[in-house]
Amino acid sequence: MPAADTTGPGSGPVDSTLDAPAASPPSGSASSAEPLVRLRDVAYWVGGRAIFDGLDFEVARGKVTAVMGPSGTGKTTLLRLITGQLRATRGTVTVAGEDVGRLDERGLYRLRRRMGMLFQNGALLTDLDVYENVAFPLREHTQLPESLVSRLVLMKLQAVGLRGAARLMPAELSGGMARRVALARSIVMDPELLIYDEPFAGLDPIAMGVVLRLIRDTNDALGLTSIVVSHDVHEIGLLADVTYLLSGGKVVASGAPVELREHESPMVRQFMNGLADGPVPFHYPAPDLAAQLLDREVAG
């Protein structure tokens, strides 16, 4: 007997690919099939320049979603729109069913308790040691007894392999260690959504491998949803379930990393293969070289 089609009347055959957008659940329910993050027709303008114009973007629950794109395409801006640090000029940004653009400061802080974010440099509080950095969210938001705080902190530090570094100051940590501490801090409140901004930037291959494994393991072990912004094509290929490639304020391609590698778009091929010239030109726009040199000679 064939499996029942649960996607609702009028829908076609069930799509077996994991990366296809999930069918919308009945309104009002917080179904696990509903994307945790959804951007619809989002525009964001800065000083008369459009960073995004008509951006559609979804993050499925439980998946690691990667966002890639050339420098200056607004990847970090996208994260700031999702976390409510920036407000979209047009369109809606929905996180866990809440319209981020309509939340006041209190609402935003309530929503952010369900998120964790790992900054590019770790952003550890430099006047606190590793232990106190990880304990910071617990001390700010809970009244837990010290014994429980200690257990939680040590467990999280153990998970990232840095229990032995609990009493080191941030200045004594390497880049990779700082990011692992920041990861422990961002999961100490058991968030639903973890956001990583360039987690591999500036790391040596060993530290990169450690961080990569931690992101994947943390996502799977804790049942989280992760968004990773990165330039590192190889690492994202190993890590992500779904990858979005941004360019010119829009999503130019999305799908599993292997699908992007075989994509026919010249822009996608240039990015995925690291080609110096292509739709993203090597040369910054300039007048014709010969004409400019001749002009100089005449003027000289």
Added chain:
Amino acid sequence: MTLVADLWNSLVEFTRKAGAFTLFTLKLLAVAPAALRRFGLVVAQVHNTGALSLVIIMLSGLFVGMVLGLQGYDLLQRFGSEEALGVAVALALLKELGPVVTALLFAGRAGTALTSEIGLMKATDQLSAMEMMAVDPVKRVCAPRFLGGVVAMPLLAAIFSMIGLFGAQLVGVQLMGVDPGQFWSQMRGAVGLEDVMEGVVKSIVFGFACSAIAVYEGFHAAPTAEGVGRATTRTVVTSSVAVLVLDYMLTAVFL
């Protein structure tokens, strides 16, 4: 025409900044009670802004008092009134020099430290990280530092004046030979509580202004090395001008 446009733009910019500073200060005051409940954070900042400024305040107070002793003696002896040296020095220190010089030193030492610390926290994403942890950086970082400055300033001004009196006594009595009984008894007779209170009120107002300016500049610094440097410079300049303007206004009120 360009001059008029430039003036207009400067006026608009000044008004915008004044408005932003006022709103920020109001938010500081709104979150101050919550920050006070975490008393340990405020005490730590009293230590940072106050105790760590003690050496420069005491040293400056000593030499300002000694100079006052010398100049005062030179002036008063022309009128045969050297015994009034204690009164002159005490009134000058308690009502003017104590609060004003302490505030200027405070802006240069503690104010710049506050601005650069908060500015660097911003430049290294520490404030953004707090926001992402649903922690309000104004409440957690700015308010304790602001309160610490407001508390530390009158204490520093009192120590400055006390050390200054000691320095004036050292020069006037020990060096120039003014009668110690006259020096102290005339001071006790002529300096009233209202004179002391004038200095206390001034130092509290200066502490409020310098701390708010330092915290504001740090929090709104551009998140770059250059931005933090410029914010630190602005803290010293703005605080110094604010102290002198406020001093004139308060003096006019008290007289």
